[in-house]
Amino acid sequence: MNLRDLRYLLAVAEHGHFGRAAEACGVSQPTLSIQLRKLEETLGVTLFERTSKAVAPTTACARLIGHARAAVAEADALLAMARSLRDPLAGRFRLGIIPTLAPYLLPLVYAPLRAALPALEIEPWEEQTSALLERLRDHSLDAALLATEVDGPDLTSRELFAEPFLAALSPDHALAARDVVAEEELAADMLVLADGHCLRDQALAACGRSGALGGTLRASSLPTLLNMVAAGYGTTLIPGLAAGAARDAGLVLRPLAARAGRVVRIAWRSRFPRHAAVEGVADVIATRLRSFARGAAAGAV
Amino acid sequence: MNLRDLRYLLAVAEHGHFGRAAEACGVSQPTLSIQLRKLEETLGVTLFERTSKAVAPTTACARLIGHARAAVAEADALLAMARSLRDPLAGRFRLGIIPTLAPYLLPLVYAPLRAALPALEIEPWEEQTSALLERLRDHSLDAALLATEVDGPDLTSRELFAEPFLAALSPDHALAARDVVAEEELAADMLVLADGHCLRDQALAACGRSGALGGTLRASSLPTLLNMVAAGYGTTLIPGLAAGAARDAGLVLRPLAARAGRVVRIAWRSRFPRHAAVEGVADVIATRLRSFARGAAAGAV
DNA sequence: CGGCGTCCATAGATCATGTCTATTGATCGG
DNA sequence: CCGATCAATAGACATGATCTATGGACGCCG
Structure with missing residues (x-):
């Protein structure tokens, strides 16, 4: 059984006339006749009582036609939805x-x-x-x-863009007086993010440290880290796009001597x-x- | 688009594996691959992300699959109902x-x-x-x-069976004393049913009358007619199967001389x-x- | 690191089947 | 009784679904 056959069935039921139903389906009358007869054979049920005068659906047909209509409607809904999903930019x-x-x-x-x-x-x-x-x-x-x-x-x-790191210092930190800060100079009292943040590892690597200092506080988020630095607990190294937020937190920012940074990428x-x-x-x-x-x-x- | 294609789609979505899905559908793996690709082309939507490791439905597929399931379910329901309608004796x-x-x-x-x-x-x-x-x-x-x-x-x-007519008389009617009544003898005071009842015409014809007597009461049902006869308003001619009901109404029944009757048939x-x-x-x-x-x-x- | 197994895609041959045009047969109306 | 209408049938054709065999990508494991 085929969706096409069900469409033929619905067309004949609607028009009560093989020729017009065939025209509505865009096929010849013999095609529709043959396919409908095949459908009747596969279903084992006579669907229409044929006369040269009229074509009347049997009671069996009347009970089946609801399902046929539903199946065709679902298929059409699927096609319509597929059309709307066709655009990859949607x-x-x-x-x-x-x-x-x-x-x-x-x-x-x-x-x-x-x-x-x-x-x-x-x-x-x-x-x-x-x-x-x-x-x-x-x-x-x-x-x-x-x-x-x-x-x-x-x-x-x-690769999307390169994002330089910046030294983030409290205004009263010794290094805040400098124009440029070397990465290694931050190592002594640098605060880092918690495990799992890639920025943590990159910051540590940039200033030549393999791991965090024992007992060093590990902020769970960058805003927290900025506030810690602003409160004078140490220094840190922030991504360039966070510069605005860092200044808002009252921090002094300085470029890094070796221009350490990270590359932002999109992955898929x-x-x-x-x-x-x-x-x-x-x-x-x-x-x-x-x-x-x-x-x-x-x-x- | 075909119901078969939708079944293939559902099978692949269920198994996440072309080979097993093909086996479940009873076709070879290339067949299923080709048909699914064709379906993707007709829909204009990629349905699965294929890896040698796994086959994952795309988000578009996830939205389409509900309609596919519904269409296939309706088609299956139609087939099941057709099976139950297959018996002409049901x-x-x-x-x-x-x-x-x-x-x-x-x-x-x-x-x-x-x-x-x-x-x-x-x-x-x-x-x-x-x-x-x-x-x-x-x-x-x-x-x-x-x-x-x-x-x-x-x-x-x-033809199903022949049903003889009987003369129905009130017990005090003159003809009630007879063993057999000739059809023509009833004509004088015979009551008949209303227009449209075939029994009316057949009764009139049996006793040689072409139409009802002027002013004759025309009962709208046979029980009414029996009661009218019982009340002494006249005689009538009843179908044999109504004999029991006529006797219950207190009537006397007599066979007819010429054995008038009717033939009951089934028509289609x-x-x-x-x-x-x-x-x-x-x-x-x-x-x-x-x-x-x-x-x-x-x-x- | 190189063979091996798994899995999906492709190629080419084969077979089924849907579709067409032309025609027949049945039925009805003038 | 003849012509019109309508569905069914016949035969040719073309599309397309399916198969087996094979290729290519990838991961696994010794």
Whole structure:
């Protein structure tokens, strides 16, 4: 049994006439006659009482036709929905973002993304790198904004922009008097984020330390960390996009001598079919942040 | 798009594995792969993200799959219902019966019909001949029990049994003293049914009258007619099966000299597909009434 | 790190079947 | 009794579903 056969059945029931039903279905009358007879044979039920005068549905047909109508309607609904889902630049797009990036990047790119991809319903999801990678791999995210390389052939990534780190100091810190701070000078009293944040490892690596100091307080979020530094508990190293928030917290920011920084990338499953959506999002973010990256390259933030 | 394709889609979504899905569908893996790819092309939507490791439905697929499931379920329901409708000796059977027959025949044949055709749900419909023929022709009845021949090639009929008429008299009527009454003797004061009852015309014809007497009361039903005769308003001629009811009404019954009577037939549309049901019903009634017909032929009721 | 197994995609051949045009048969009306 | 109408049938044709065999990508394991 075929959906086409059910459409033929409905057409004959509606028109009560093989010729007109065939015309409505866009086929010849013999075709419709044959197919309907085959349907009757497969069902084992006579569907119509045929006369040269009229074609009347049997009672069996009357009881079956509701299901036929429902099946055809569902198939048509599926086709219509497929048409609306056809655009890869439309629909839900679940985008993971690491916590040290989300609060500072999203406000910058949200409006441009809406403007460039109006049909794309971006759902941000904030979590640490490893969790995002896991969610990418189990298909609960479509793409993720990270500050690390991704490994494995199942994932692909594209560089979006370079984000320089900055030394963040309380105004009364000794280094606050300097124009430029060398990364190693921060090592002595640097505060870092909790385990799992990629920024923690990158900050430690930038100033030549392999691990955090024993007993060092580990902030669970960047805003917390900024407040700790502002309160004079130590120094830290922040990503450039957080500069505004850091200044608002009353911190003094200084460029780094060796220009340590991180590269923000977008990552996705290599086989993810809506590649166009990923590229679209990536293009918008890269374009929006181009000036920022240029400024960073010039050493000015 | 095809119901088969939708079944393939559901199988792949369920198993997450082309090979096992193909096995479940009873086809080879390449077949399923090709058909699914074609489905993706016709829909314009990628349905699965394929890896050698796993096959994951896309978000678009997740939204479409509900409709696919519904369409397939409706089709399956249709097939299941068709299976149950396949037996022509099962299901509703709308049987018209003329009013001068129904109350006396139905009690005789109801139980035998239930016993012989347990799956046939017979729905009796009591109306006069012309209305029954109309309903037969417009498909609102499946068959009808009549006491007249039917004309036209669109209808067919089969004789079931012969039903003799009897003279019905009030006990104090002059003719009640006789053993046998000649049909013509009833003509003088015979009461008849209202227009439209075939019994009316047949009774008049039997006693040689072309029309009813002027001012004669025309009962709208046979029970009413019996009571009128019992009350002494005249004589009448009743169908044999009504003998019991007539005696209960206090009437005297006498056989007719010329053995006037009527033939009860079952009629149906020549193209009616459930011919087996008609034959089944006809056989049961003819068998049940065979003794009656023999008795009638022998002159004893 | 190289063979091996798993899994989906592709190629080419084959077979089933849906569709067409032309025609027949049945039925009805003038 | 003849012509019109309508569904069924016949035969040719083309599409398309399916199969087996094979290729290519990937992960596993010694």
